[in-house]
Amino acid sequence: MPHVDTDNLRIGFIESGDKHGRPVLLLHGWPDDASTWESVSERLVGRGLRLIAPYLRGFGSSIFRNKDALRTANSGILAMDAIALMDSLGIETFSVVGHDWGAGVAEGLAVGWPQRVDKIALLSSLPRMGGLKTPSFKQAQRYWYHWFMATKRGAEGVASDPHGFARIQWDNWGPEGWFDESTFNAVSKSFDNRDWVNVTLHSYQARWGEAEVDPASHWLEDRIKETKSLSLPTLYFQGLEDGVNPPELSEHLHEKFSGPFQRITLQNVGHFPQREDPETVARELAIFLGC
DSSP: OOEEEOOOOOEEEEEEEEESSEEEEOOTTTTGGGGGGHHHHHHHTTTSSSEEEEEEEEEHHHESTTTTTTTOOOOHHHHHHHHHHHHTTTTSSEEEEEHHHHHHHHHHHHHHTTTTEEEEEEOOOOOTTTTTOOOHHHHHHHHHHHHHHHHHHHHHHHHHOOHHHHHHHHHHHSSSTSHHHHHHHHHGGGGSTTTTHHHHHHHHHHHTTTTOGGGGGGGHHHHHOOOOBBOOOOOEEEETTTHHHHHHGGTGGGGGGGSSSEEETTTTTTTOOHHHHHHHHHHHHHHHTOO
């Protein structure tokens, strides 16, 4: 598998499409890995796009090279990883498609490097511009796993059975039977990365102030909180059966975007549209990306 080395990381990635085409960065979420884009990418081949799907730090083949590096995973530092990847590949401007954690990274890239990001497509996770507010009790119930990881016993539980912890999210976040065992078993190998637990815990603890963000990313995290809206073209995919971020959460999302914005709702689809309905996602992305 191709990879690039940064000061702290070896970032593995899957590349497909036209080597000389317009670059599109495909960012996976949690608990998932870069293979989440395979079915979408297959449908976009031949459209003049260079598709690059990295494994986020602590997932699969993306490992820490520096034993002293902080095992952090707030959105800001993940966005800095993404820029380091694109710099290493010699790519100046690009579009970004991000699911779940990847949506937060896409937002961070658009805020931190607006001159480099042409368009963003977000799947299943709301942007954090303006800062996160305490969720309603109903939404806090859906976010039970966030609070679980903020406790010592919860953290120990995740460390003792990372596959089981990831699996219950897959079970809860979509329609019954949306995935098969072989798919989950293949993806869960990415959770065997020795740093997966630590980056997972940090991501969720940091977003609610239960852990400090990576110091190197303070500038970007502050800028995201200060940003009220984005003007670049944006596409949002909403599964109508999403068990963690349901449709009502994104109904007014257009208010955060001053430029072209479209929200696409998907019937009988949960939290993983790119896996559950790759045909529609690929078709809409092709239109959005103009290819």
